[in-house]
Amino acid sequence: MSLIAVDPIEMGAPQVDGEPLSYLNDGHGLRSWLLTKDHKRIAILYLITVSTFFVIGGIFALLVRINLLSPNGVFDADTYNRLFTAHGIVMVFFFLVPAVPAILGNFLLPIMIGAKDLAFPKINLLSWYMYMLGATFGLIAIIAGGVDTGWTFYTPYSTSYSNSNVLLAGIGIFIVGFSSILTGLNFIVTTHTMRAPGMTWFRLPLFVWGQYATALVIMLATPVLAITVSLMALERIAHVGIFDPAMGGDPVLFQHMFWFYSHPAVYIMVLPAMGVVSELIANMSRKNVFGYKFVAMSSLAIAVFGFLVWGHHLFVSTQSVYLGLIFSFLSYAVAIPSAIKVFNWTATLYKGSISYDTPMLYGLGFIGLFLIGGMTGLYVAALGIDVHVTDTYFVIAHFHYVMVGGSLMGFLGGMHLWWGKMTGRQYPEYWARAAMVIQFVGFNLTFFPQFILGYLGMPRRYAAYPPEFQVLHVLSTAGASILGIGMLITIVYFIWSLKNGKRAPANPWGASGLEWRTSSPPPTENFYETPIVTWEAYEFAPIESMQVLGYPGDSSRSTQPVPKEHGTED
Amino acid sequence: MEQQREAGTLGMWWFLLTEIMFFGGMFLAYTIYRHLYFDAFAAGSNVLSIWWGAFNTAVLIASSLTMALAVYHAQMGNSKKIVFFLLFTVVLGLVFLRVKYIEYSDKFEEHVFPAGDFRWPLAEHPTAPSNVGQLLTMFIGIPPAGHTAEAPQQALPANIDTKYSDKSPYLGISGAIPEEVSKMGMAGHVRMYFWLYFVMTGFHALHMIIGIGILLVLAFQAWKGKFSKEYHSYIELTGLYWHFVDIVWIFLFPLLYLVDRHL
Numbered sequence: 001m002s003l004i005a006v007d008p009i010e011m012g013a014p015q016v017d018g019e020p021l022s023y024l025n026d027g028h029g030l031r032s033w034l035l036t037k038d039h040k041r042i043a044i045l046y047l048i049t050v051s052t053f054f055v056i057g058g059i060f061a062l063l064v065r066i067n068l069l070s071p072n073g074v075f076d077a078d079t080y081n082r083l084f085t086a087h088g089i090v091m092v093f094f095f096l097v098p099a100v101p102a103i104l105g106n107f108l109l110p111i112m113i114g115a116k117d118l119a120f121p122k123i124n125l126l127s128w129y130m131y132m133l134g135a136t137f138g139l140i141a142i143i144a145g146g147v148d149t150g151w152t153f154y155t156p157y158s159t160s161y162s163n164s165n166v167l168l169a170g171i172g173i174f175i176v177g178f179s180s181i182l183t184g185l186n187f188i189v190t191t192h193t194m195r196a197p198g199m200t201w202f203r204l205p206l207f208v209w210g211q212y213a214t215a216l217v218i219m220l221a222t223p224v225l226a227i228t229v230s231l232m233a234l235e236r237i238a239h240v241g242i243f244d245p246a247m248g249g250d251p252v253l254f255q256h257m258f259w260f261y262s263h264p265a266v267y268i269m270v271l272p273a274m275g276v277v278s279e280l281i282a283n284m285s286r287k288n289v290f291g292y293k294f295v296a297m298s299s300l301a302i303a304v305f306g307f308l309v310w311g312h313h314l315f316v317s318t319q320s321v322y323l324g325l326i327f328s329f330l331s332y333a334v335a336i337p338s339a340i341k342v343f344n345w346t347a348t349l350y351k352g353s354i355s356y357d358t359p360m361l362y363g364l365g366f367i368g369l370f371l372i373g374g375m376t377g378l379y380v381a382a383l384g385i386d387v388h389v390t391d392t393y394f395v396i397a398h399f400h401y402v403m404v405g406g407s408l409m410g411f412l413g414g415m416h417l418w419w420g421k422m423t424g425r426q427y428p429e430y431w432a433r434a435a436m437v438i439q440f441v442g443f444n445l446t447f448f449p450q451f452i453l454g455y456l457g458m459p460r461r462y463a464a465y466p467p468e469f470q471v472l473h474v475l476s477t478a479g480a481s482i483l484g485i486g487m488l489i490t491i492v493y494f495i496w497s498l499k500n501g502k503r504a505p506a507n508p509w510g511a512s513g514l515e516w517r518t519s520s521p522p523p524t525e526n527f528y529e530t531p532i533v534t535w536e537a538y539e540f541a542p543i544e545s546m547q548v549l550g551y552p553g554d555s556s557r558s559t560q561p562v563p564k565e566h567g568t569e570d
Numbered sequence: 571m572e573q574q575r576e577a578g579t580l581g582m583w584w585f586l587l588t589e590i591m592f593f594g595g596m597f598l599a600y601t602i603y604r605h606l607y608f609d610a611f612a613a614g615s616n617v618l619s620i621w622w623g624a625f626n627t628a629v630l631i632a633s634s635l636t637m638a639l640a641v642y643h644a645q646m647g648n649s650k651k652i653v654f655f656l657l658f659t660v661v662l663g664l665v666f667l668r669v670k671y672i673e674y675s676d677k678f679e680e681h682v683f684p685a686g687d688f689r690w691p692l693a694e695h696p697t698a699p700s701n702v703g704q705l706l707t708m709f710i711g712i713p714p715a716g717h718t719a720e721a722p723q724q725a726l727p728a729n730i731d732t733k734y735s736d737k738s739p740y741l742g743i744s745g746a747i748p749e750e751v752s753k754m755g756m757a758g759h760v761r762m763y764f765w766l767y768f769v770m771t772g773f774h775a776l777h778m779i780i781g782i783g784i785l786l787v788l789a790f791q792a793w794k795g796k797f798s799k800e801y802h803s804y805i806e807l808t809g810l811y812w813h814f815v816d817i818v819w820i821f822l823f824p825l826l827y828l829v830d831r832h833l
């Protein structure tokens with residue numbers, strides 16, 4: 001295969017302050033950032049704001065855990081309600097949903113398909129401003145006294161009884177929803193219309209497949225959340241409506257509509273992270289992903305099946321048992337495409353030339369934790385067991401294994417893999433590995449005891465509990481502190497590396513994919529010349545040719561032979 | 571250029587899909603409660619003026635035609651005619667909103683606006699047109715002769731319709747319904763009908779207003795000569811949006827106005 005030369009200065013790129021012109025120094029000042037239409041700069045804007053919300057959500061998580069140190073709680077019950085609601089709203093709507101698509105997807109999707117930008121750059125910038133506006137409403141809601149309904153806003157409590165800032169939070173979520181719709185729209189249209197010559201659908205990196213499937217879910221599910229939240233808000237304003245039994249309405253209708261969005265939203269959070277993991281595993285073991293087409297199609301299957309299982313949140317909400325049976329069966333069915341992914345990633349590792357650098361550690365961490373999260377998902381999808389564990393810490397532990405163990409691990413793995421590409425500087429490998437191990441230990445210590453707590457009957461959202469649960473709660477809080485320290489280390493060395501990190505070569509990992517065939521950081525137009533793709537996805541070049549691109553060339557890592565019929569040149 | 575056009579069209583279709591999901595939530599609620607409270611929905615529906623509804627349906631169908639003609643002339647590169655048909659579409663849109671305004675005011679006057687001083691049953695409909703002449707004079711703001719002011723009304727909880735007390739409003743559960751609900755009886759469910767009426771037509775009207783705004787901008791740009799045979803995709807995309815908003819009304823009209831009216 002041909003290697004595109006990527007020394008920018010050799011390519012005749014203009015220089016700025018002795019550095020080659022890249023998207024980072026092509027224009028200075030706040031204005032050039034806030035009015036940018038460059039998908040890479042918008043990704044950086046998202047990175048800064050979304051990470052800020054991650055920190056805010058994390059602080060609320062720690063406050064929740066501090067409260068649960070003692071059986072009687074540290075805060076009063078009303079404050080506690082507001083704390084866990086703030087944690088849920090911030091983490092779900094302002095961090096997890098936009099994290100991978102709006103940051104990594106925005107930055108990488110056009111580069112990976114060989115395009116200069118997304119299809120609608122202005123709409124992309126608009127989506128960031130919508131995010132900021134929605135997030136501002138959310139922040140005001142929290143600062144002005146908080147919301148006490150939980151992130152699920154169940155009616156009629158949210159419409160008729162709660163004395164907290166439900167409206168402000170609802171408006172914020174509505175606006176942020178439109179922000180992610182605009183991102184999804186851009187991804188779908190871009191993937192359809194902007195692929196470089198030769199970049200066929202089955203040559204797309206699996207990351208792109210993951211983003212595409214996510215975009216489908218975003219486009220079809222988010223408007224339902226928008227109308228549900230609108231109807232809830234209007235009902236709260238007008239004191240008439242369709243969700244309050246006192247007015248002849250049905251709260252279960254709200255739950256159906258809410259979960260019609262919020263179950264697929266789980267896939268909005270985890271599908272793009274799965275796309276990241278495919279890249280991590282393939283590139284860090286220098287092997288084509290085993291069963292590429294199965295992994296690609298399983299993303300679409302998850303997106304479709306994800307729409308048919310929302311009723312598993314209503315097993316104890318008066319839903320008929322027969323309906324429950326169907327939803328239970330369909331929920332089991334979603335496990336199949338998820339399992340295909342896990343098996344194929346594992347098979348990819350087999351006889352691969354594995355590197356244990358940080359991105360791979362996160363990739364392996366994802367597989368292990370998502371496995372636990374997914375398998376316990378089968379427990380709660382089973383009608384009989386769910387009646388026992390509904391609304392307990394078992395469910396909390398289950399979805400944190402999926403959301404934190406899955407989405408967050410995938411997000412952080414991706415951030416490490418592409419940090420050099422995005423910023424031009426590598427993170428410090430030693431600290432990163434240490435932080436990952438600390439996070440992994442802290443995470444398991446936080447959430448594994450919660451499985452036991454839930455099984456023993458500790459209900460979620462309670463500020464106080466019987467003293468016999470204290471040991472497990474203290475363990476969990478200790479784990480959360482360790483997890484917090486791990487996160488802090490990551491944040492610190494990422495910021496530190498911006499000035500002090502080693503310069504990132506074009507391809508520090510010996511990875512495959514178009515994004516590694518342009519400089520780090522890429523120029524504003526992404527490539528010096530439009531790439532023409534003549535190779536299949538995950539075809540790895542021999543080590544020697546990778547060294548041209550700056551791969552340090554670990555000679556202990558061999559490479560998988562390139563299949564003859566595909567490798568046209570080289 | 572061709573790639574941009576393709577991207578724009580695909581993007582608009584996907585956007586319309588999200589719009590379908592958005593309205594879908596309301597149609598779902600409508601379907602469920604119409605099934606549960608059919609009599610109340612029929613009674614509420616009969617308060618609406620079929621004259622206004624039919625007139626507005628005709629107006630919107632006509633506006634779809636003028637919009638299509640604007641797109642046609644955009645493809646022909648005929649700037650003057652683009653401006654004419656875009657403005658024609660705007661005028662029809664404004665006629666629609668004017669009628670909607672009359673209808674909404676009538677509902678306030680009849681005390682069936684659900685969030686206000688809701689009263690049921692309704693004694694008579696004082697302000698609906700009953701022939702084309704009245705429709706036209708009322709459109710320009712002159713009430714027809716014999717227009718009566720407020721009719722005597724009964725307060726909300728007074729009318730208890732026991733027919734409803736044996737029918738549970740909950741999806742999939744059987745058993746007694748809360749006392750507050752049965753106390754409200756039929757009136758409460760008529761009120762829910764009007765809630766859905768205002769929310770659904772309100773969101774539709776909002777889409778009309780946004781559409782009119784876009785049309786005005788396009789008309790201005792066409793007047794400045796910005797569009798040509800080669801470059802007119804914004805007009806085509808707005809056409810798609812406008813037709814979509816019309817189609818939503820084509821569903822709303824029978825569902826809200828014609829619940830149990832037969833020819």
Ligand SMILES: [Cu+2]
Nearest residue numbers: 263310312313
């Ligand atoms: Cu679910």
